[in-house]
Amino acid sequence: MTGASFWSQFELRQLRCFVAAAEELHFGRAAQRMNMTQPPLSRQIQLLEHVLGVKLLDRTSRAVKLTPAGRVFLLEARRIIRLTESAAMTTRRIASGEAGTINIGFTAASGYSFLPRLLLRMGSGAPNIALALKEMVSTDQVESLLTGRIDVGFLRPPIDRGEFSTLRVAREGLVAALPSGDERLAKASLSLADFDRKPLIMYAPEGARYFHDMLSAQFEMAGVSPQFVQSLSQIHSMLALVRAAIGVALVPEAATSLHFDDVHFRSVETQPPQPVELYAAWRSDNDNPALAAFLDQLRQDED
Amino acid sequence: MTGASFWSQFELRQLRCFVAAAEELHFGRAAQRMNMTQPPLSRQIQLLEHVLGVKLLDRTSRAVKLTPAGRVFLLEARRIIRLTESAAMTTRRIASGEAGTINIGFTAASGYSFLPRLLLRMGSGAPNIALALKEMVSTDQVESLLTGRIDVGFLRPPIDRGEFSTLRVAREGLVAALPSGDERLAKASLSLADFDRKPLIMYAPEGARYFHDMLSAQFEMAGVSPQFVQSLSQIHSMLALVRAAIGVALVPEAATSLHFDDVHFRSVETQPPQPVELYAAWRSDNDNPALAAFLDQLRQDED
DNA sequence: CACGCCCATCCAAAAACCGCATCGGTCGAT
DNA sequence: ATCGACCGATGCGGTTTTTGGATGGGCGTG
Numbered sequence: 001m002t003g004a005s006f007w008s009q010f011e012l013r014q015l016r017c018f019v020a021a022a023e024e025l026h027f028g029r030a031a032q033r034m035n036m037t038q039p040p041l042s043r044q045i046q047l048l049e050h051v052l053g054v055k056l057l058d059r060t061s062r063a064v065k066l067t068p069a070g071r072v073f074l075l076e077a078r079r080i081i082r083l084t085e086s087a088a089m090t091t092r093r094i095a096s097g098e099a100g101t102i103n104i105g106f107t108a109a110s111g112y113s114f115l116p117r118l119l120l121r122m123g124s125g126a127p128n129i130a131l132a133l134k135e136m137v138s139t140d141q142v143e144s145l146l147t148g149r150i151d152v153g154f155l156r157p158p159i160d161r162g163e164f165s166t167l168r169v170a171r172e173g174l175v176a177a178l179p180s181g182d183e184r185l186a187k188a189s190l191s192l193a194d195f196d197r198k199p200l201i202m203y204a205p206e207g208a209r210y211f212h213d214m215l216s217a218q219f220e221m222a223g224v225s226p227q228f229v230q231s232l233s234q235i236h237s238m239l240a241l242v243r244a245a246i247g248v249a250l251v252p253e254a255a256t257s258l259h260f261d262d263v264h265f266r267s268v269e270t271q272p273p274q275p276v277e278l279y280a281a282w283r284s285d286n287d288n289p290a291l292a293a294f295l296d297q298l299r300q301d302e303d
Numbered sequence: 304m305t306g307a308s309f310w311s312q313f314e315l316r317q318l319r320c321f322v323a324a325a326e327e328l329h330f331g332r333a334a335q336r337m338n339m340t341q342p343p344l345s346r347q348i349q350l351l352e353h354v355l356g357v358k359l360l361d362r363t364s365r366a367v368k369l370t371p372a373g374r375v376f377l378l379e380a381r382r383i384i385r386l387t388e389s390a391a392m393t394t395r396r397i398a399s400g401e402a403g404t405i406n407i408g409f410t411a412a413s414g415y416s417f418l419p420r421l422l423l424r425m426g427s428g429a430p431n432i433a434l435a436l437k438e439m440v441s442t443d444q445v446e447s448l449l450t451g452r453i454d455v456g457f458l459r460p461p462i463d464r465g466e467f468s469t470l471r472v473a474r475e476g477l478v479a480a481l482p483s484g485d486e487r488l489a490k491a492s493l494s495l496a497d498f499d500r501k502p503l504i505m506y507a508p509e510g511a512r513y514f515h516d517m518l519s520a521q522f523e524m525a526g527v528s529p530q531f532v533q534s535l536s537q538i539h540s541m542l543a544l545v546r547a548a549i550g551v552a553l554v555p556e557a558a559t560s561l562h563f564d565d566v567h568f569r570s571v572e573t574q575p576p577q578p579v580e581l582y583a584a585w586r587s588d589n590d591n592p593a594l595a596a597f598l599d600q601l602r603q604d605e606d
Numbered sequence: 607c608a609c610g611c612c613c614a615t616c617c618a619a620a621a622a623c624c625g626c627a628t629c630g631g632t633c634g635a636t
Numbered sequence: 637a638t639c640g641a642c643c644g645a646t647g648c649g650g651t652t653t654t655t656g657g658a659t660g661g662g663c664g665t666g
Contacts, residue, residue: 054398061662068591069398076390087379095357095372288371364631
């Protein structure tokens with residue numbers, strides 16, 4: 001080894017010894033507090049002073065006093081030690097899943113009703129888990145799950161990837177969105193036949209594959225052929241067209257929390273009665289401990 | 304010994320190893336950066352993880368990745384290390400006298416002219432030394448110097464204590480404070496004889512012993528006997544009485560920076576011409592390194 | 607002046623650490 | 637499928653560092 005103080009960096013042990021000595025102003029008692037004897041404690045403090053190049057304690061055989069530099073360094077040392085303790089604590093909490101951050105992807109439609117309820121639930125059941133929300137369509141969610149940009153996604157089936165675990169978190173019925181003046185508003189509840197050969201605003205197969213396929217299947221089963229006047233993928237855009245009386249739209253129940261003037265909702269009988277499903281999906285090998293706590297809360301919500 | 308992890312505290316060395324590994328994501332390169340070989344680095348990180356009870360790095364033989372807890376702990380570790388470095392730096396600066404705090408006592412009169420100049424000088428010559436100013440009379444300054452409540456005092460002689468070092472920092476003449484209408488305002492300069500048998504506001508021997516004794520000696524030498532109408536110890540109070548035409552006062556030149564309506568100043572010839580002295584005093588054994596730098600500045604001001 | 611208190615120093619024993627050699631696992635090329 | 641390169645973990649001497657008892661020396665106290 002070449003040098004004397006090549007390693008001009010102190011260790012936490014030295015800080016702890018110094019704080020003890022500075023608080024006791026007595027090497028013997030400080031050593032006792034540190035569970036050691038006095039000579040090594042003396043040595044640790046000498047080492048610390050040596051790497052700093054600064055005398056921290058003025059010690060005569062009769063009394064120990066802090067130097068001005070020592071007074072300042074004592075404050076710094078205490079801060080550092082506090083920081084190490086809190087760092088250890090928060091890290092343990094994160095590892096245990098008690099705290100942490102979860103990145104969440106969600107579809108626009110799930111944001112209307114399901115997500116607000118989820119946030120409330122998590123706020124009380126897992127208050128130290130921060131939720132970072134990103135709206136994205138289902139296909140983007142799958143991509144983001146694979147790259148790890150999100151930990152969990154709330155999306156529409158089908159989810160076929162083998163590396164995912166899933167959980168159905170919501171099921172809901174369809175409602176019709178009708179403009180003011182539409183004669184079908186007279187009925188309390190509609191059937192699919194009410195849309196046969198009538199203008200209907202449909203979901204685009206690219207941007208809203210799930211709704212497009214699901215509705216197509218429903219109409220097929222019922223033997224009904226609406227007149228598709230427009231294809232869109234975002235529900236609030238569809239309602240805007242409904243308001244303009246371009247046609248009517250079939251939307252998930254949750255969309256009734258969107259209030260448009262002159263747009264009214266009527267329930268629609270389907271088979272099954274709640275054909276719209278929302279799933280949570282996450283990588284089975286996701287190692288975010290907060291995710292486990294999050295999923296526990298989610299499962300309790302099922303009841 | 305009771306327990307397994309009785310020493311549930313990590314060391315800075317472990318943090319440095321972890322940060323290196325987390326940044327390189329490669330134990331070999333991290334070890335190289337830490338000037339050691341890979342096995343001990345592995346061990347340090349294992350130790351850290353064991354102490355925390357948390358896995359920080361996910362390591363396969365092919366890749367190293369941070370766990371969620373590790374990501375958070377990395378931030379904390381960096382903060383801690385930065386803090387240790389800055390703590391060492393500031394402590395060294397304080398020990399060298401380059402930075403620090405000096406507690407200063409000063410008399411009210413020195414605050415009028417000398418102290419503002421001093422603050423300016425220190426602000427440019429020793430910008431990292433903080434000055435904590437406390438106004439107190441000379442006797443209190445002596446007491447505070449002895450107990451260490453102040454590092455340096457600016458006070459009036461005599462300062463006889465053996466444990467003090469002193470430096471004369473200012474010398475000034477006397478001026479007369481006269482109310483509007485006083486006939487002596489006609490003269491550009493006064494002599495002590497101009498105050499013989501005339502109303503004079505005098506210094507109280509208790510609160511302003513220095514000025515009281517000094518003026519008494521001046522009058523004695525000149526064979527002059529003014530008519531003492533009032534005894535005060537604070538200069539601004541004396542000027543208030545001058546304004547009310549209770550009498551005139553003899554004050555140090557510095558007091559001319561106090562502007563009272565209807566109070567005018569005229570210089571007074573004395574022997575010696577500058578009888579008012581101000582000293583800096585400090586304990587010879589004061590160990591505040593900033594004091595040395597402060598005194599250096601002070602001595603340069605003498606020129 | 608002897609004694610007690612307290613921090614520094616010395617020294618042998620213990621612990622920690624380091625580096626070398628090696629193992630086991632994985633990926634990519636052949 | 638096999639081989640070789642790569643990477644982190646582990647076993648093991650040798651060395652450094654640390655520890656704590658004994659001791660020394662300075663300084664107040666009785």
